[in-house]
Amino acid sequence: MNNPDEVIQRLDAVDYLVDDGLAMAVFLALRLGKPLLLEGEPGVGKTAAAKALAQALDTPFIRLQCYEGLTAGEALYEWNYQRQLLHIRLAEAQGRAVHDADLFGAEFLLERPILRAVRHTGPTPPVLLIDEIDRADDEFEALLFEFLGEAAITVPELGTFAATRPPIVVLTSNRSRDLHDALRRRCLYHWIEFPAPARAAEIVRRSVPGAAAPLIRSTTEFIGKVRRLDLDKAPGLAETIDWVSALAALGVSELADADVLRTIGTIAKTPDDRILVADAVHQETRA
Incomplete structure (x- = not known):
């Protein structure tokens, strides 16, 4: 990809819409050969960005899902x-x-995901997603420093494996804990915001093409209002798409208060959130 505009076009072609900031971050990561750390609230499309990038580049996608207790034997x-x-x-x-x-x-x-990415011999480097790095232990981050800085892994018994073409590395974090400065120093960084209602509507339209335009517009606007509530888990794009899919399956073409209440489980994922969202619906009704 030769410039940020081409990043936007290529990702748009695989139905992933990006703003100028994320397009620039992706372009620089590709041009400089640096890992890209993406942070943002759950559901803003961090994981989807890496998947879409692999699809746009027509290159293998390798995923390492992080969790507490992850070891070198499972990752490297x-x-x-x-x-x-x-x-x-x-x-x-x-x-x-x-x-x-x-x-x-x-x-x-x-070979586990990281070594597989290092030893990849295809015509284009793979996209390696290190997903939710904040869920892994602090010690696991230290295992990544050599790889993130040098695109290499040392196996004491065999020596160092260095990538002939460094993989395209995307790390994601939901900020459940602070990451080491040493890890951040090795990466480019971008914070992904929730999309504005108009952009969210376009994303949903592509994901649920059978949904009516008034339904998509009203649901994305409602989700924007809901995110301003003090929720345990603000609904992301995945929940929005699930909600519109459910409403479309019920034959709803334009959102009504009753539709929100009977499908509330698609966007509110805790008892307290269900109450807050229902209250928001009742307040709009009274307004």
Whole structure:
């Protein structure tokens, strides 16, 4: 992609709409070969951005979902213990001695998402999504520093694997905890806001093409108002799309208060949020 405008066009072609800020961040990440850290409220489209980028570039998409307790063996690489055990038993049956060097060769190495991205040999580098990095432990972040800074992974028994063409790395965070400065320093950064109602309506229209235009307009406007409430979980684009899909399935063509109340479970995900959203509907009715 030669400029931010082309980023917008290429992502638009795969039905992912971006503003100028995100387009610039993606362009610079591609041009400079730097990882891109995306933050924002849940549901603003951070994960979808990485998926759409892989689709727009027609390149493999590799995802690492982070969680508490994630280890190097699950994210970087692991040894094939079963194959090593079979090798030991075969050597014993043949009366041969087995040395450590025999067991820790490349044929026993299992690629996990990050090493798979580093060793990718296709014509274009893959998009590697490190999703919800804030859910992983602090210690796991330190495991990423070499990879994020040098597009390389060191396996003590085999040496360092360096990418011939660095993968396109996108990290996402919901800011459930602070990330290390050392990680942020290795990345470009962009904060994704919830889209304005007009842009949200266009996104929903592409996702639910069978929904009536008045329904899409009224639901996205209502979601914008709901997000200003003190909710436990503000509805994101995914919830908006689910809601419009549900209303369209019910044959609704224009939003009414009763429609909100009977489908409230698609946008309010806790008991307190259900009460707040219902109250907002009643207040609009009285206004």
